[in-house]
Amino acid sequence: MVDLLRKVVRRLRNRDARAARAAKAAKAAAKAATARASSQLEAGAWGAACESYREALRVNGGKKTSRYALAKALQRRYLVPFEVDGDTVVPIPAEAAEAAFTEALFELQAVVDTDPKRVRATYFLGRHFEHGGRYVEAAQTYQLALTRLETVDEPWGHSSRLAWMFRRDWVAQLLNADPDADPRLLRSTEAAEALPGGPSPDVAGFIDATVTHKGLAVTGFVLADRGDDIDIHLDGRFLVRVTADPGKRLHNFGITLTHRVLDEFPSRARLTAFTDTAGLVSKGGAEAIIVDVPDGSGKLPVLLDDGYRVNKKGRLSEPGAEAADHGPRYFRAYRRVHAVFAEKLGKPLFLVYGTLLGCYRDGALIPGDDDFDVAYLCAATDPKGVKDETMDVMAALIAAGFDVRIAIDGRPFHLGVDGVGIDVNPLWQYQERVFGFTGHALAREDLAAVTPLDVGEVTVDVPRGAEAFLRDTYGPDWRTPAPGFRYYRSDADLKELRKARLTPSEVRRFAERVEELRRDNPGAGRFLGYAVPDNPDFE
Structure with a gap:
């Protein structure tokens, strides 16, 4: 009897082992x-x-x-x-x-x-x-x-x-068509007529366009070795250049033309895209996308003739001379915020990204750039600690009288200062990379110390490792202007960056914290919550 039981047990174990091997x-x-x-x-x-x-x-x-x-x-x-x-x-x-x-x-x-x-x-x-x-x-x-x-x-x-x-x-x-609906809901796209026989073997890639709450989202990819700069045209006229992400075998690209740009579109227009080798096709093999904007003013060609242009963020930038007038306002706002960081937070506030690029390379803001990028180095070295520290910094700035908001995806944070916007990027080191708007193959030491830089009659702080930062962000040719440059972040970097973004419940709790702060401080600024698409600073 004992031998029989042993045989049964062995058979069951063998069956389980076979099942485990099969599952594995x-x-x-x-x-x-x-x-x-x-x-x-x-x-x-x-x-x-x-x-x-x-x-x-x-x-x-x-x-x-x-x-x-x-x-x-x-x-x-x-x-x-x-x-x-x-x-x-x-x-x-x-x-x-x-x-x-x-x-x-x-x-x-x-x-x-x-x-x-x-x-x-x-x-x-x-x-x-x-x-x-x-x-x-x-x-x-x-x-x-x-x-x-x-x-x-x-x-x-x-x-x-x-x-x-x-x-x-x-x-x-x-x-259920409603003629009095939000005009944005009446805007639409469709593929134009397709060429017989399908796409040419020499096609450069694929393009699609969809009306969203932000504007006209233009996305797609180009094939390897068929060009990375995509020129987007409207009714045969150049509109904007977008640089694709060369990080994968299909080079993805994307840009959203804001609804403020669409306001100036013709009521019906043809959107096409080309690299320096060939054109891109859309759904069904169409060589163009029809964009319908029933309420469009049709003024876009005139604005382009007058020197306006669509920038890399899909917004209309003013002509160079008018844009230059914003420079002094940005620098005055920077000096005000810089003083609060130094006196209240004990942290240097230095230039980064496009603002650093223009000031360090050209000695001036990049013409048409419609934001001002600064950063500080966090003491925290993990995403949870970065969030807590960032909320403390935002609260201190609100207490000092500044208005603060966060990006629509929970990414902190943006300051309103004397009628201009300052984008503040918390930077932190985590697992041998430095994170901010994107991930960087840099050491903390590259950013821990700052050095003064004279920009015209203004002195700003830049990281001592400014050239290493610019090289990592914009590539070895960072000294050569690339108007169509766009940030493309790796999946691995995005995974870490998202951990430092605020969740809706954290935003609500921070709003409650600010309300309590404002009750005791009448001169405090405001927490404006999330960016919204109708805000001109929305991105």
């Missing part, structure tokens, strides 16, 4: 398939990536993460009219795009129906319905996403709420 092998196979799919996506091989994600689904039992990843890969296949096979651009047939749309809908619906915590997947499903012209379902799904978002206390929650509300209202306007 399946997990490894799913991980390998997912890694392969990610690499294929980066190369523009949408079809191959989809097949790899399907393989991961087959071996991992249909995990929601794999379903969601597959749906996002399928979106590329139905939105982008071509894919890349090695070095060859291959048009995607219309029937293949339709099949990808249907499959993506099935996978997304499965995720949304079974996991209410997948809040962003719910919004993505709404976008999917909208792309397919299924506006009733899109509006319903956007509302579901907003309802589920109410349970989220993450830095991205506030900005997502604004974006998702706009999408819901924009779709609702399509379903």
